Amino acid sequence: MSMSAFLRGMLVVTEKNVRIYYLKAPIIIFGLMFPLFMFLAFYLGRDLELSLFLPGFLAMALFFTASSVGPLITPWEKNAGTYERLLSFPVSINTVIMGDVVSGAIYGLLITLVVIVPMLFVIDLTANALLFPIIFVAGSLCFASLGVLLASPSVKSPPNIMMFSSLVRFPLIFISGVFIPLNELQGIGRYLSYLSPLTYLVDAFNFGTSSKNVFPIWIDIIVLIAVTLVFILVSGKFHKKNMMKGL
Amino acid sequence: MYSIRAINISKRFGNVVAVDEVSFDVKKGEIFGFLGPNGAGKTTTIRMLTGVLVPDSGDVEIEGIDMLNNSIDAKMRIGVIPEIGNVYVDLSPRQNLALAGKFYGLPKADIEKRSDEILASLGLKERKNDPVRTFSKGMRQRVSIACAILHEPDLLFLDEPTEGLDVQSRRMIVDTINGLNARGSTIFLTTHNIEEANRLCGRVGIINKGRMVALDSPEKLKRTFDKTRSIEISFDRDAKCEVFESDNVSKITVFGDKIRLYTNDPDGTIKEVVDKARKEDLKIVSMNVCGPSLEEAFVKLTEAV
Numbered sequence: 001m002s003m004s005a006f007l008r009g010m011l012v013v014t015e016k017n018v019r020i021y022y023l024k025a026p027i028i029i030f031g032l033m034f035p036l037f038m039f040l041a042f043y044l045g046r047d048l049e050l051s052l053f054l055p056g057f058l059a060m061a062l063f064f065t066a067s068s069v070g071p072l073i074t075p076w077e078k079n080a081g082t083y084e085r086l087l088s089f090p091v092s093i094n095t096v097i098m099g100d101v102v103s104g105a106i107y108g109l110l111i112t113l114v115v116i117v118p119m120l121f122v123i124d125l126t127a128n129a130l131l132f133p134i135i136f137v138a139g140s141l142c143f144a145s146l147g148v149l150l151a152s153p154s155v156k157s158p159p160n161i162m163m164f165s166s167l168v169r170f171p172l173i174f175i176s177g178v179f180i181p182l183n184e185l186q187g188i189g190r191y192l193s194y195l196s197p198l199t200y201l202v203d204a205f206n207f208g209t210s211s212k213n214v215f216p217i218w219i220d221i222i223v224l225i226a227v228t229l230v231f232i233l234v235s236g237k238f239h240k241k242n243m244m245k246g247l
Numbered sequence: 248m249y250s251i252r253a254i255n256i257s258k259r260f261g262n263v264v265a266v267d268e269v270s271f272d273v274k275k276g277e278i279f280g281f282l283g284p285n286g287a288g289k290t291t292t293i294r295m296l297t298g299v300l301v302p303d304s305g306d307v308e309i310e311g312i313d314m315l316n317n318s319i320d321a322k323m324r325i326g327v328i329p330e331i332g333n334v335y336v337d338l339s340p341r342q343n344l345a346l347a348g349k350f351y352g353l354p355k356a357d358i359e360k361r362s363d364e365i366l367a368s369l370g371l372k373e374r375k376n377d378p379v380r381t382f383s384k385g386m387r388q389r390v391s392i393a394c395a396i397l398h399e400p401d402l403l404f405l406d407e408p409t410e411g412l413d414v415q416s417r418r419m420i421v422d423t424i425n426g427l428n429a430r431g432s433t434i435f436l437t438t439h440n441i442e443e444a445n446r447l448c449g450r451v452g453i454i455n456k457g458r459m460v461a462l463d464s465p466e467k468l469k470r471t472f473d474k475t476r477s478i479e480i481s482f483d484r485d486a487k488c489e490v491f492e493s494d495n496v497s498k499i500t501v502f503g504d505k506i507r508l509y510t511n512d513p514d515g516t517i518k519e520v521v522d523k524a525r526k527e528d529l530k531i532v533s534m535n536v537c538g539p540s541l542e543e544a545f546v547k548l549t550e551a552v
Contacts, residue, residue: 002319008352012346015346016346019337019342020337080333081333082333082335084294084299084329085327085333085391085394088297088298088327089322089347089351090320090322092318243299244260244300
């Protein structure tokens with residue numbers, strides 16, 4: 001397949017997802033309401049310094065929003081009977097997957113920008129401001145790919161896959177330095193945090209906001225990119241395997 | 248020159264062989280009917296021909312392009328109306344067509360011009376900006392067809408396109424199929440409506456249990472089973488079937504207000520029927536001599552395997 005055909009297909013799939021899925025209830029609930037309520041539950045009524053928890057909060061917002069689009073699309077399309085038509089257009093399954101990843105990433109970026117822009121007036125985020133765009137893009141692509149991977153069981157029922165995706169996503173926020181700063185994690189918690197890609201996004205945001213990072217920033221970015229590639233490759237395999245399920 | 252060449256294609260799902268070494272060709276400009284009972288392998292075959300599924304073995308050529316190795320180029324030449332091929336109900340017909348056009352790389356101006364033309368020809372001009380979710384099944388199917396023909400494909404696949412539709416939508420779709428074919432497109436049609444296949448198709452292939460059991464023109468297939476004819480009669484009032492029993496008549500069936508007598512001797516049977524009708528004081532409203540139908544050929548072919 002030529003690169004132009006791939007890019008064209010990917011952009012049209014992205015446009016389709018933006019038009020149809022961004023305002024669907026499950027994405028609003030699992031992508032916006034959940035992280036907001038988690039933040040409020042943790043922050044309100046406690047004497048916490050916002051700047052200390054901002055990296056974790058930003059990472060959680062990006063994590064939830066970017067990963068909320070992918071799980072919905074394929075089950076929704078199978079349920080609505082649009083998936084086979086989509087595959088009959090001049091696209092490959094890889095093109096569809098990349099379109100889904102990009103639409104999840106854009107959603108994550110947009111919502112997180114809405115969160116971060118007001119904070120710029122309250123908190124000084126200029127320590128490593130130039131790296132922020134790279135961290136945002138790497139993080140949003142990583143968790144959008146996780147969202148697409150979570151859709152790969154390819155069941156026909158969107159609620160089932162959203163529950164499954166919550167089952168995977170929720171534990172990650174407790175082992176990734178969102179609520180307990182990474183440098184305060186001890187013992188098994190610390191080792192578990194190394195396994196979560198969200199840890200590296202939290203750490204990258206720590207670097208971006210205060211330079212109080214645990215890993216070198218280049219490690220954080222490389223891990224996020226590597227995990228993104230692994231998620232996309234594994235998604236490709238599973239989506240191909242389960243393509244006909246639920247049609 | 249062939250539009251479709253399927254060469255020994257097979258597909259297995261677990262232990263079930265859905266399609267077993269099926270081969271056939273469809274010539275350019277032909278309307279080809281693909282028939283078979285439920286679960287015979289029609290949809291799996293169509294999915295392999297349209298590049299949605301990869302065959303376990305065998306080759307597919309579309310307009311001379313190898314579908315397996317060059318699927319995007321092959322897909323650019325085809326339009327597909329899948330069996331469960333709904334359009335996006337959150338979008339309007341125009342938005343659905345715009346998406347379809349972009350997938351085929353059409354310029355924006357062409358998409359808009361063609362969309363308006365096609366939607367008008369399919370009777371959707373007044374509703375072109377309404378969300379598809381407010382449409383009836385027939386109207387949705389028309390939008391689906393519009394999406395598949397927007398790029399003027401060389402080859403159009405239709406999987407059960409008129410299933411469950413009202414007469415008006417069905418006629419509109421049949422007219423669209425005929426119009427496309429008249430402009431040079433090849434049509435590959437699967438349907439349960441045997442009479443529709445009989446009327447539309449130059450050739451039909453019949454698949455049963457994953458294997459091709461017949462491939463010929465409808466008339467030739469009918470003649471394969473040209474042993475029994477039937478006489479279809481309707482009277483001005485209900486008539487008892489027993490009255491028409493005779494040595495010439497092998498079977499009598501009733502459907503609606505008609506009686507059908509199966510016979511090897513139409514001439515003798517007609518004379519007997521006229522005599523008996525006179526004796527019973529029955530007024531003949533209509534009488535037709537029917538050859539074996541494609542439906543009968545279909546039933547016999549699919550029973551045989």
